[in-house]
Amino acid sequence: MDATPGFVNLLNNQAPFSLDSPEPVWFSTEQSIPMDTPPVSEQSSSKERRKWCVKEDIILISAWLNTSKDSVVGNEQKATHFWRRIVEYYNSSPQLVGTIPRELGQCKQRWARINDQVCKFVGSYEAALREQRSGQNDDDVMKAALDIFFNNYSSKFALEHAWRELRHEKKWCSAFLSKDKRKQPVEVDGEDAVAAGEARPIGVKAAKASIKRKKSGRDDELEKIQGIMEMKEKISKRKVLERLIAKTGPLSEMETSLKMKLLSEML
Structure with a gap:
């Protein structure tokens, strides 16, 4: 049986298809998606975390101490306002010119890490002081404290610079030295x-x-x-x-x- 004339005429009237010609309209049923477009999840991924260097830690510690010791504001600071002042102090430091400012959440998270690790190390350092033997200096005590920290927490203490900044503050100073009068700090000045x-x-x-004044019979x-x-x-x-010989810093004239x-x- 012959094909319907109307259908044959419809096919004959269409433009021939080739590989070089544009794709016919009836094949483009959906909008094309570029192959190099990354998935939505990758586009919305969080920014890469920035590591804190020693200089940034010290500036953050200084900002926290200065803000917490503010004699004008005192303890009447709400937590949000308190941390906003710390972040402002930190980001305004001339030592950080040219760097990307830190956000409030980043500063709070880093301070929590510093506070936690330093508090733990204070306990390790006190234990090392109790075990200090005659003739051992500060370096020997420090080495013992680092070993104790590693044994207790299965990780190395990487914030010695932060501990040295905070060790003389009331919250982080060694209670052992003040209780045991027989053991005094190496510094004698x-x-x-x-x-x-x-x-x-x-x-x-x-x-x-x-x-x-006693009797001569007991000479x-x-x-x-x-x-x-x-x-x-x-x-x-x-x-x-x-103690004077073991002191690492320069001696005064006296x-x-x-x-x-x-x-x-x-x-």
Whole structure:
């Protein structure tokens, strides 16, 4: 049976199709999507996190301390206003000129990390101080504290710079040093060094004065007491000298004078 004439005429009247010709309209049923367009999820992904460097940590710590110690505002600061001031202080630092400003959430998150890690390390450092042996200096204590931190938390303490900025603040200072009077900080400066060097000699003179008032029949016993007091005096001076020698920073003029005096006495 012959094909319907109307259908044959319709086919004959259409333009021939070739690979070089544009795609016929009836094949384009949907809008084409460029192959190089990334998925929506990739376009809306969050920005890459910026790592904090040592300089930024120190500026943030300074901003937090200065804001929390503001004598004008005091403790009457709402949390939001408090952190807005910190962020403003941080971003206005001349040391950060040319860098991308940090947002409030970034600063809060970083401070939470610093506070948590430093508080944990304070406990490790106190444990190291309790185990400190005679002759060990600050470097030995620090190494022991880092080992204790790693054993307790299975990670290395990477915020030593933050701890050094906060270690003398009330919240993060070592309670062990203030409780144990037998252990003093290695730093001995100014009038404290002179007082330490003169404390024992004053006690010795008082002891000798009281000894002279005793009866002459106890001369042998008095000599033994004098020997003990003189030995204690030497030990006290030696300890002061060891602290001055172990001090890492420069000595003041008074410390240098005391150090030379004690060295001459020990020779």
